[in-house]
Amino acid sequence: MQSNGKHNHLVQLEQIGVKLFQEALKVRVINETTPISKILYDEEMVKAHLSPETLANVPLVSSINSALNRTRRKRTPVLPTSCSFDIIPDL
Structure with missing residues (x-):
């Protein structure tokens, strides 16, 4: 999208905020056994401020x-x- 010859891109700070939010979700997905559908997306949005x-x-x-x-x-x-399986050693 262009306006007056300039591009309208997200401000760097906004891009960082979006990336940090996505990373927080990924950390929960990796570290928790909670089903992904149960990980509260809205809850993470509130936590991200x-x-x-x-x-x-x-x-x-x-x-x-x-x-x-x-x-x-x-x-x-x-x-x-x-x-x-390979041979299981005797204990």
């Missing part, structure tokens, strides 16, 4: 949900695909 300008640029939960799921899957151990 974002300005109205920054809040207007925070992505909706529906648009970042897949990224949060992807983040959690990266941290989840892979399930075994077979039940054959």
